[in-house]
Amino acid sequence: MTAATVTAGAILPGRGGAAGSLSDAFWRHPGLLLFLMLTPPLIWLGVVYLGSLFALLMQSFFAVDEFSGMVVREFTLKTYGELLRPSNLDIILRTVVMAGLVTIASAIIAFPIAYFAARHARGRWKAVFYLGVMLPLWSSYLVKVYAWKLILAKEGILTWVFERLHLTFLIDGWLALPVVGGNSLSVSPTGTFLVFVYVWLPFMILPVQAALERVPGNLLEASADLGASPRQTFAHVLLPLALPGVIAGSIFTFSLTLGDYIVPQIIGTSHLFIGMAVYAHQGTAGNIPLAAAFTVVPVVIMGIYLWLARRAGAFNAL
Amino acid sequence: MRSDRQHRTPPGLKIAAAAGLLFLHLPLLLIFLYAFTTEDKSYQFPPPGLTLKWFAVTWNRPDVWEALGLSVRVASISTGVALLLGTLCAAAVSQTRFFGRETISLMVILPIALPGIITGISLRSAFNLAEIPFSFWTIVLGHATFCVVVVYNNAVARFRRLSGSLIEASMDLGADGFQTFRHVILPNISTALLAGGMLAFALSFDEVIVTTFTAGQQQTLPIWMLEELVRPRQRPVTNVVAMVVVLVTFLPILLAYYLTRDGDQITGSGK
Numbered sequence: 319m320t321a322a323t324v325t326a327g328a329i330l331p332g333r334g335g336a337a338g339s340l341s342d343a344f345w346r347h348p349g350l351l352l353f354l355m356l357t358p359p360l361i362w363l364g365v366v367y368l369g370s371l372f373a374l375l376m377q378s379f380f381a382v383d384e385f386s387g388m389v390v391r392e393f394t395l396k397t398y399g400e401l402l403r404p405s406n407l408d409i410i411l412r413t414v415v416m417a418g419l420v421t422i423a424s425a426i427i428a429f430p431i432a433y434f435a436a437r438h439a440r441g442r443w444k445a446v447f448y449l450g451v452m453l454p455l456w457s458s459y460l461v462k463v464y465a466w467k468l469i470l471a472k473e474g475i476l477t478w479v480f481e482r483l484h485l486t487f488l489i490d491g492w493l494a495l496p497v498v499g500g501n502s503l504s505v506s507p508t509g510t511f512l513v514f515v516y517v518w519l520p521f522m523i524l525p526v527q528a529a530l531e532r533v534p535g536n537l538l539e540a541s542a543d544l545g546a547s548p549r550q551t552f553a554h555v556l557l558p559l560a561l562p563g564v565i566a567g568s569i570f571t572f573s574l575t576l577g578d579y580i581v582p583q584i585i586g587t588s589h590l591f592i593g594m595a596v597y598a599h600q601g602t603a604g605n606i607p608l609a610a611a612f613t614v615v616p617v618v619i620m621g622i623y624l625w626l627a628r629r630a631g632a633f634n635a636l
Numbered sequence: 637m638r639s640d641r642q643h644r645t646p647p648g649l650k651i652a653a654a655a656g657l658l659f660l661h662l663p664l665l666l667i668f669l670y671a672f673t674t675e676d677k678s679y680q681f682p683p684p685g686l687t688l689k690w691f692a693v694t695w696n697r698p699d700v701w702e703a704l705g706l707s708v709r710v711a712s713i714s715t716g717v718a719l720l721l722g723t724l725c726a727a728a729v730s731q732t733r734f735f736g737r738e739t740i741s742l743m744v745i746l747p748i749a750l751p752g753i754i755t756g757i758s759l760r761s762a763f764n765l766a767e768i769p770f771s772f773w774t775i776v777l778g779h780a781t782f783c784v785v786v787v788y789n790n791a792v793a794r795f796r797r798l799s800g801s802l803i804e805a806s807m808d809l810g811a812d813g814f815q816t817f818r819h820v821i822l823p824n825i826s827t828a829l830l831a832g833g834m835l836a837f838a839l840s841f842d843e844v845i846v847t848t849f850t851a852g853q854q855q856t857l858p859i860w861m862l863e864e865l866v867r868p869r870q871r872p873v874t875n876v877v878a879m880v881v882v883l884v885t886f887l888p889i890l891l892a893y894y895l896t897r898d899g900d901q902i903t904g905s906g907k
Contacts, residue, residue, distance in 0.1 A: 363784065377761060434645070449890070456835070458842045464861070468681075478681045520660070593753045
């Protein structure tokens with residue numbers, strides 16, 4: 319492209335005309351160009367998107383009239399009062415506990431993968447690990463959930479493997495446990511947990527890997543030279559330096575679990591999660607104010623979470 | 637001795653990393669196996685037999701084709717809108733300094749940082765308030781909103797590497813703004829845009845959470861799958877569709893990977 323331009327003449331003649339004067343106008347008034355460049359995205363994101371968000375937030379301050387079932391457009395905190403009912407607090411608590419457990423499990427599974435990819439994989443293996451994380455990350459969310467439906471089904475592969483190993487009593491014993499168990503793995507909280515970990519794991523691996531790649535190798539050598547065992551080096555040098563990456567990853571796993579309503583709907587019990595409650599209230603129940611109030615919960619939790627993460631320096635690891 | 641010990645990989649780490657990768661990939665491989673199963677009532681493993689019959693059945697299903705067609709159209713238009721808006725935003729943020737620059741980055745990232753259900757329900761209630769009926773364009777509106785961010789991220793990264801002296805040189809040699817854009821800026825950012833566009837396409841093609849709120853009665857392919865997951869009607873057809881979706885999303889990801897990898901080397905070596 320550039321070569322063709324050069325042969326045509328190193329210095330292009332001024333073009334004049336409308337395009338030329340427009341270009342001159344942009345040069346003389348850089349603010350005009352900036353304004354024209356920013357207007358379309360600002361209208362789209364600032365007006366349409368943020369406008370919708372604020373409209374939703376506003377509606378959480380309305381309430382549904384108990385007799386007519388219609389939304390009364392007057393300022394009230396009644397809906398937030400409803401949110402604090404024990405049954406709704408249960409939903410919030412269940413979701414937050416699940417999000418926390420999923421985050422911890424993803425961090426534990428992600429760390430060795432990220433560590434190997436960052437510090438031991440070379441050349442071709444580096445590409446294998448990179449694509450090995452990217453492909454599951456980008457492949458269809460629903461297909462991933464569906465795959466787990468196949469795995470966790472009573473007649474599915476997991477039961478078959480345990481049968482072959484004569485370990486069926488392990489699954490049965492686990493399912494008989496009170497809180498985590500259920501009729502089969504695909505309708506138990508354990509199933510929901512497994513699928514969440516699977517679906518969000520790549521979001522944890524990538525930031526942890528990025529953080530580990532930035533740890534200077536000579537720090538680890540210095541630690542070893544000073545007589546630290548590999549275990550001590552890991553606990554006192556590597557882990558503190560990788561922690562911002564783990565926190566950055568946990569933002570994704572935590573936030574995504576808080577807002578999801580499809581995984582617990584397809585693989586899980588009938589107990590609601592925040593996302594399912596939002597969906598139910600806005601849909602069949604037609605209680606938009608309560609649904610809106612429910613969406614405020616993850617926003618507030620994530621706000622606090624992000625604020626804490628920022629203090630821990632996690633944003634530099636993103 | 638020391639350095640040997642440093643570079644030796646502990647076997648425990650190797651096993652944990654390999655097990656982690658297997659955990660990520662085995663479920664996807666299972667999808668491929670199930671597409672060929674002869675069992676059509678349950679998810680029985682191992683499959684009692686293998687057949688190609690379900691590919692033909694799926695091929696002749698008009699609802700699958702309609703859903704696929706809608707998904708492709710939505711993804712194409714959303715990607716186009718996202719390419720335009722994302723590039724404009726990236727150019728403005730990286731080439732100039734102005735008040736509120738960080739706010740714009742935050743605003744672009746917000747649709748993907750907030751849980752999808754919030755974007756979905758807020759758009760839906762806004763459509764309700766404004767009395768806009770659900771249509772093809774309501775789906776596109778939702779999708780383009782969160783697709784902007786991937787194009788933006790790719791373009792911003794490339795703009796940062798694009799040295800300002802190239803643009804100044806072009807101007808010094810007499811090119812006007814449009815010529816500079818056409819002959820200098822565009823060739824430099826095109827692979828980043830292509831990669832961002834493919835990721836945006838993949839993102840839109842796969843999106844279900846926002847779509848459930850903005851689609852009304854229309855069925856994109858993910859909505860079709862969700863229906864099948866909640867109320868299974870013909871499991872073998874779902875298996876085949878799932879396998880095809882995995883293959884179709886893998887291709888743009890691989891392409892985007894090779895495009896940005898090579899592109900980065902070229903821009904890097906140019907300076």
